[in-house]
Structure formats: C-alpha cells, structure tokens
Amino acid sequence: AxxxxxxxxxxxxxxxxxxxxxxxxxxxxxxxxIPSKPQPPWRHAYYKLGRRRGHEISVTSIAIAASIDAGVFQDIRIALGSMAPTPVRARSVEVFLKGRKVSESVIEEAVEKLSSDVKPISDVRASAEYRLHVSKALLKDMLLKLVKGGGE
Structure with a gap:
C-alpha cells in the first residue's frame, strides 16, 4: 500500500x-x-538450518505441506529458501510424489529430483554443493516424519 x-x-x-x-x-x-489453514489429511512442516542458533540468515530452509490419505500423496507443496536469489518450489518433486503410494523408496527417488528444481548459490554461509546435499537430507527426513504423522 x-x-x-x-x-x-x-x-x-x-x-x-x-x-x-x-x-x-x-x-x-x-x-x-494465505488461504485457509489446511485441514486433515494435510500435514505441514518447516525447518530452517543456520550456522548458529539465533542467526537470522539461514543456510537453507524448507517448508512442506502435504495431503496424505490412505497411504498416498494426494497433493504436496515444497518450497526452499536461501538456495537461490529468490525462494523456489520443488515442482518436479511435487509432480513425482502426487498420486504415489508412500514408501521410503518413493521418497528417496523424489529427493533425487530436487537437483533439477534448484540451482543453489555459493556464498559466505555455504557452498552450493553443501546446500544441495543438506537440503536433500532435510527433505528426506521431513517427508519421512510427515508420512509417519509428524509435523503440525
């Protein structure tokens, strides 16, 4: 305004x-x-990785909202921050997971698709290679926790 x-x-x-x-x-x-708060079966999670506790600038951050019903990813949204000059969506990961049955192997395959969605930057906080590596690990961990009923 x-x-x-x-x-x-x-x-x-x-x-x-x-x-x-x-x-x-x-x-x-x-x-x-923000559209109305998603209701079950939607689950969501957010994680910010920084170099030290309380530091406002993150190395990477990931936000996930997933609708999981009857053991299937009905819909999913994944956004990452501090990976590029602007926030990015992991659209190929989202497309891959949508409609697939939840399993660790599906999640592992989805996580590998993250490389096609983000082109991380290198700066004083972290290298591009580190950002991609840690983002994949965080994404896998967060997805596994969400499907087990974690998140909000």
Missing amino acids: SIEGERIIPITEFFKGPRQTALKPSEILVEVA
Missing part, C-alpha cells in the same frame, strides 16, 4: 532477487494473504 492506493502482488512475482522485491519505494507491505 502507498498513498496512491493498494495493489495485490502474487507471491511468485513478489521476490525479484537478493534483497529485492516488487515493492515500489513509496510502498509498504501491509498483508500476506
């Missing part, structure tokens, strides 16, 4: 690059609209 009025920006267009958003110099962010 600004003195000129309000506008709605889809999240996919909001982040432009490191420390860059679609906000104009005269605007402030007044609201983040």
